[in-house]
Amino acid sequence: MTPANRVAELRRELNRHNHLYYVLNSPEISDREFDMLLKELEQLEKEHPELDDPLSPTHRVGSDLSQTFEQVEHQRAMLSLANTYSTDEVDKWVGQVRALLGDQPDIVIDGEMKFDGTSISLIYENGRLVRAVTRGDGTRGDVVTENVKTIRSIPLVIPEETGRPDSFEIRGEILLPWEAFDRLNRRRELDGEPLFANPRNAASGTLKLQNSAEAAERGLDAYFYYVLSDNLPFATHFDNIKAAESWGFKMTPVLRRLSSIAEVEEFISYWDVERKRLPVATDGLVFKVDSLHQQLNLGFTAKSPRWAIAYKFPAERALTRLRSVSFEVGRMGIITPVANLEPVLLSGTIVKRASMHNEDIVRKLDIHNGDMLYVEKGGEIIPKITGVDLKQRQPDARPVSFVTRCPACGTPLVKVEGEAATVCPNKYGCPPQIVGRIEHFVGRRMMNIDGIGEETARQLYDAGLVHSSADIYDLRPQQLMPLEGFGPRSANRVVEGAEESKKVPFQRVIYALSIPGVGETTAKKIARAVGNIDKLMALTSEQLQAIEDVGPAIADSIVEYFADSRNLENLMRLRAAGLQMEVEQTDEQQGSDALAGQSIVISGTFARHSRDEYKALIELHGGKNVGSISKKTTAILAGENMGPSKLEKANSLGIPLLSEEDFLKIIGE
Ligand code: IVH
Numbered sequence: 004m005t006p007a008n009r010v011a012e013l014r015r016e017l018n019r020h021n022h023l024y025y026v027l028n029s030p031e032i033s034d035r036e037f038d039m040l041l042k043e044l045e046q047l048e049k050e051h052p053e054l055d056d057p058l059s060p061t062h063r064v065g066s067d068l069s070q071t072f073e074q075v076e077h078q079r080a081m082l083s084l085a086n087t088y089s090t091d092e093v094d095k096w097v098g099q100v101r102a103l104l105g106d107q108p109d110i111v112i113d114g115e116m117k118f119d120g121t122s123i124s125l126i127y128e129n130g131r132l133v134r135a136v137t138r139g140d141g142t143r144g145d146v147v148t149e150n151v152k153t154i155r156s157i158p159l160v161i162p163e164e165t166g167r168p169d170s171f172e173i174r175g176e177i178l179l180p181w182e183a184f185d186r187l188n189r190r191r192e193l194d195g196e197p198l199f200a201n202p203r204n205a206a207s208g209t210l211k212l213q214n215s216a217e218a219a220e221r222g223l224d225a226y227f228y229y230v231l232s233d234n235l236p237f238a239t240h241f242d243n244i245k246a247a248e249s250w251g252f253k254m255t256p257v258l259r260r261l262s263s264i265a266e267v268e269e270f271i272s273y274w275d276v277e278r279k280r281l282p283v284a285t286d287g288l289v290f291k292v293d294s295l296h297q298q299l300n301l302g303f304t305a306k307s308p309r310w311a312i313a314y315k316f317p318a319e320r321a322l323t324r325l326r327s328v329s330f331e332v333g334r335m336g337i338i339t340p341v342a343n344l345e346p347v348l349l350s351g352t353i354v355k356r357a358s359m360h361n362e363d364i365v366r367k368l369d370i371h372n373g374d375m376l377y378v379e380k381g382g383e384i385i386p387k388i389t390g391v392d393l394k395q396r397q398p399d400a401r402p403v404s405f406v407t408r409c410p411a412c413g414t415p416l417v418k419v420e421g422e423a424a425t426v427c428p429n430k431y432g433c434p435p436q437i438v439g440r441i442e443h444f445v446g447r448r449m450m451n452i453d454g455i456g457e458e459t460a461r462q463l464y465d466a467g468l469v470h471s472s473a474d475i476y477d478l479r480p481q482q483l484m485p486l487e488g489f490g491p492r493s494a495n496r497v498v499e500g501a502e503e504s505k506k507v508p509f510q511r512v513i514y515a516l517s518i519p520g521v522g523e524t525t526a527k528k529i530a531r532a533v534g535n536i537d538k539l540m541a542l543t544s545e546q547l548q549a550i551e552d553v554g555p556a557i558a559d560s561i562v563e564y565f566a567d568s569r570n571l572e573n574l575m576r577l578r579a580a581g582l583q584m585e586v587e588q589t590d591e592q593q594g595s596d597a598l599a600g601q602s603i604v605i606s607g608t609f610a611r612h613s614r615d616e617y618k619a620l621i622e623l624h625g626g627k628n629v630g631s632i633s634k635k636t637t638a639i640l641a642g643e644n645m646g647p648s649k650l651e652k653a654n655s656l657g658i659p660l661l662s663e664e665d666f667l668k669i670i671g672e
Pocket residue numbers: 081082083084115116117118119121122123138175176228229255289307308311313
């Protein structure tokens with residue numbers, strides 16, 4: 004057999020086993036056997052690069068290269084659905100459909116699940132996935148093909164024998180199954196990262212990750228519910244869904260033809276309960292007119308098809324008594340009111356506490372002490388208070404009062420102008436803030452100091468050993484050993500962990516500092532743009548705002564941070580301890596002033612670096628990256644396929660175009 008034939012055979016086999024495993028849930032071979040076939044294919048592709056194919060099953064693991072998302076116009080607009088909230092409204096819609104269709108008496112309605120993820124449109128040409136596009140604004144969306152390719156249940160190549168049309172679009176919902184969602188959030192909690200509120204946010208966040216290898220790990224899945232083509236095999240929605248299933252797609256598993264209002268109602272009451280057993284989040288049902296001919300007659304309004312309607316499940320709600328309100332102080336000093344509730348069962352878990360977020364929300368709901376409160380879970384994992392049962396309020400109940408002094412340190416609180424947050428300004432004296440910062444500093448994605456967790460941070464603070472991050476580097480095993488829970492081994496682990504953390508790259512050091520507003524991504528962009536801590540400390544608010552992702556509020560917060568002598572002292576000690584205070588020279592370049600005074604617009608696509616990298620390079624070399632061309636623009640970094648309107652504007656204003664090569668020469672790369 005020629006290598007080309009073996010490669011083709013392996014790909015066919017691997018695709019078939021992928022489908023058996025991820026779509027049909029009935030594997031024929033073990034994971035090990037699958038891996039062996041995959042390895043053989045990888046080896047052959049390596050030996051015969053001419054046989055490589057971007058849609059080969061070997062390319063499902065994603066890549067670490069950062070990608071940018073090009074935007075394209077949808078072939079057909081992605082509309083939304085009109086919502087209803089009761090069976091009566093659904094009945095009314097069926098009546099309207101009947102009236103609009105007039106003389107066509109037989110109307111079949113398809114009932115489906117409404118999946119609560121993020122919608123996707125896939126374009127196939129000659130059986131090959133050519134593009135995956137997000138909904139975007141309905142007219143234009145982001146091309147996210149690389150991330151979508153990592154979803155194993157999505158076929159990349161569909162053999163002609165399946166009977167698929169040569170050209171079609173298929174739409175569905177990308178979802179993060181509950182199990183994968185819980186796993187992801189558990190890991191994020193350990194890493195000290197913000198949790199995703201629901202699987203929908205997690206799915207859309209994952210789809211927009213720049214690193215497709217990371218997306219691949221999260222375990223997305225997809226269900227499809229709509230096929231569009233000029234050559235559909237059947238004249239009904241139901242039959243086309245079944246056809247697409249036979250082409251290899253994981254189609255909506257809940258699909259029923261309903262021929263009477265009674266059946267529609269039965270379908271609703273059945274799935275309102277049964278949906279909780281599904282592995283993915285759902286927020287309702289969708290009803291569609293089955294006949295494509297009738298769909299055509301009904302047409303669309305500006306926003307949605309007349310031939311379909313969504314029915315939203317009522318959010319799960321419980322009523323319970325407010326026992327007391329406590330106030331928690333976060334790492335940034337923000338005060339969060341938390342309702343302590345009489346325990347109540349809600350969507351399978353017992354709820355005892357619910358965040359009330361901030362004072363404005365407490366005021367808006369006018370919550371009184373001892374009130375009976377409505378608690379909802381909906382798609383959110385964190386329960387939310389949505390209202391008060393006024394009928395049950397005690398006549399002498401008084402409104403919940405918000406603390407005026409910090410519950411931890413007694414300092415008078417301040418309200419942040421223009422924001423709902425109330426803050427304790429005693430940054431360096433308020434214990435939960437100090438402990439919160441230490442906890443953050445040692446977290447996995449920050450300095451990753453083994454041996455210090457949430458409780459240890461508190462213990463070290465209480466023992467008077469650690470008040471600021473720099474104190475961690477002065478710790479000796481003898482000081483730790485007397486503490487409860489510590490032995491020689493765990494004490495050594497902390498000291499060794501601190502030593503090890505001195506290798507952590509500069510960008511993570513910036514993130515670890517707890518500068519308000521500076522999250523992981525911003526820290527990375529700042530590190531790349533400035534190169535070292537001295538430069539960062541010297542920048543003015545205006546200069547900082549030239550860095551991508553840094554707006555006026557973050558810029559001011561950085562300036563304020565470095566203006567405080569306590570932060571400076573801590574930083575000097577961290578530097579003396581040997582932490583990384585500059586970007587490593589090997590994989591990151593040093594900045595220069597080569598582009599000082601320049602205002603550069605980036606346009607088109609590039610071969611050597613991603614757009615984001617070019618933005619960072621412009622900042623790194625003293626220039627400013629701006630979004631649109633104006634009289635102030637000094638140059639355009641022009642890649643392939645620069646848009647015609649931009650080109651015209653640049654020409655009319657006489658702004659020079661720099662090619663990718665020109666640009667790299669200027670910055671000396
Ligand atoms: S049909 C032309 N079917 O709901 C309308 N949509 O609220 C085509 N969705 O953007 C949509 N499950 O993301 C359809 N079974 C289902 C669905 C579904 C979830 C989402 C979809 C759409 C949104 C509209």
